[in-house]
Amino acid sequence: MATERSDVDLVDAGVVGAFARAALLATLLGAAAPIAIPIPFSPAPITLQVLFVFLAGLLLGPVWGPASILLYLAAGGIGLPVFAGMSGGLGVLVAESAGYLWSYPIAAGLIGLLVHRGTDLRDPAAVSTAVVVAALVAATALIYAMGVGYMAWLLELELWEAVTVGALPFVPGEVLKIAAAVAIVESGRIDTLDA
Amino acid sequence: MLTYEPGDTVVHALDPRAKLAVQIGFATTALAHATPRALAGLTAFALAALGLAQVRPLRTLYAYRFALAILAVGPLVAAATLGPPWVDLEAGLATALAGYRVLLVLLVSAVYVRTTPIRDSRAAIQRTVPGKPGQLVGVGVALVFRFLPVVRSDLRTIRDAMAARLGTERSARERATTTAMNGLSRTFARADRLSLALRARCFSWNPTLPELAFSRRDAPALGIAVALTATAFL
Incomplete structure (x- = not known):
């Protein structure tokens, strides 16, 4: 058995703090998978997962936000029941909704870059609402583009058919999640580590 | 819910890295082929894997019911056309076959989840x-x-x-x-x-890991993984 014989190489305090938040946000993302809130005029109830993807970018920034979501994907990949319907396994990461899952880390990174303008975190409550909303809308567009695109390719559907199955029923919910993310950030109740 | 269950099957005894390799090989070749002949082969492989690991297929399918809903709706949406003849059977069939291979990939990954403790997966990563x-x-x-x-x-x-x-x-x-x-x-x-x-507790970059070693019985699994990946390019 390979035992480490070198000196203990301590993890930097700042990294531990950010890493602990990233790991627990990944857990929250998984724990939120079974929660569904019904909304009027749509057959699909909303789940809070995309909301936490938004918050990962907003509160953890362009490095630890995507890292958190990659941890979530890794945990699901080895079989923890963190994906929709409390399922898990490597298969889900290539199945019909894999495009959405793989878009999450990129979306969180995009939000982090647009809102924080670099790796030093700013207080997102101090950033203008227009910038936050624009970042969230861009991230939503990215999530659906990747999700629908992959579904269309995998299941050999026409693009409009994939949009019907994979995007249209969810649009009302997305507007609501953007509103919720903005409300949470502006409330100032949740601090970023560096701000 | 799909979780690890202890057991003494051949698949339980394999190194997690070998099992991960088999899954990746299977998914690669399944995504590359959706012809009925390829699907027959893939089905046989998936059923053999389920059998070796003593995983019950129906219970596993139930665990993936959310994914199955979309796979079931897909062919209907693909077959529906605006205007005569209203139903395009060929497009529906193509989507059904494409969806079926996704189902097989999910079944094979369920074998991994059922037979591998999280601790082992962590060490493998x-x-x-x-x-x-x-x-x-x-x-x-x-x-x-x-x-x-x-x-x-x-x-x-x-x-x-x-x-x-x-x-x-x-x-x-x-x-x-x-x-x-x-x-x-x-x-x-x-x-x-x-x-x-x-x-x-001195969280460090270099802690001592749980033991993990390839053994002779992992060789066939790794061979299968390589063969499956290679079939993707056929």
Whole structure:
């Protein structure tokens, strides 16, 4: 058995703090998978997962936000029941909704870059609402583009058919999640580590 | 729900890295081919894997019911056409075959989930992904595993408290905001305590890992993994 014989190489305090938040946000993302809130005029109830993807970018920034979501994907990949319907396994990461899952880390990174303008975190409550909303809308567009695109390719559907199955029923919910993310950030109740 | 179940089958005894390799090989070749002949072969392989691991197919399918719903709707949407002849059977069949291979990929990954403890998967990740990222992913996955029940119960408490205060009568936006905000503030408070505890225990980049070794019985599994991956290019 390979035992480490070198000196203990301590993890930097700042990294531990950010890493602990990233790991627990990944857990929250998984724990939120079974929660569904019904909304009027749509057959699909909303789940809070995309909301936490938004918050990962907003509160953890362009490095630890995507890292958190990659941890979530890794945990699901080895079989923890963190994906929709409390399922898990490597298969889900290539199945019909894999495009959405793989878009999450990129979306969180995009939000982090647009809102924080670099790796030093700013207080997102101090950033203008227009910038936050624009970042969230861009991230939503990215999530659906990747999700629908992959579904269309995998299941050999026409693009409009994939949009019907994979995007249209969810649009009302997305507007609501953007509103919720903005409300949470502006409330100032949740601090970023560096701000 | 699909989780690890202890057992003494051949598949349980394999190294997790060999099993991961087989899954990746299977998924690669399944995504490359959707012809009926290829699907027959893939089905035989998936059933053999389920049989060897003594995993029950129906129970597994039930665990993936959410994915199956979309796979079932897909062919109907693909077959429907605007204007005569209204139904395009060929497009529907293509989508059905494409969806079926996804089902097979899910079944094979279920074999891994049923036969591999999270601890082993963690060690496999940490030994395969090099350097500091590997360390963080390994520890992070272990943390997600430990904290999942705790965070779930946090969310349940928040939702119960909301329901007791007639929160279910409020608008969806308010409910989403309250649940997410309280969930997040509790989770971050936990994370900050955890970070203090990790530092107090000398959280380091080079801890000693659980033992993991390839043995002779992993050789066939690795061979199968390579063969499956190679068939993707046929």
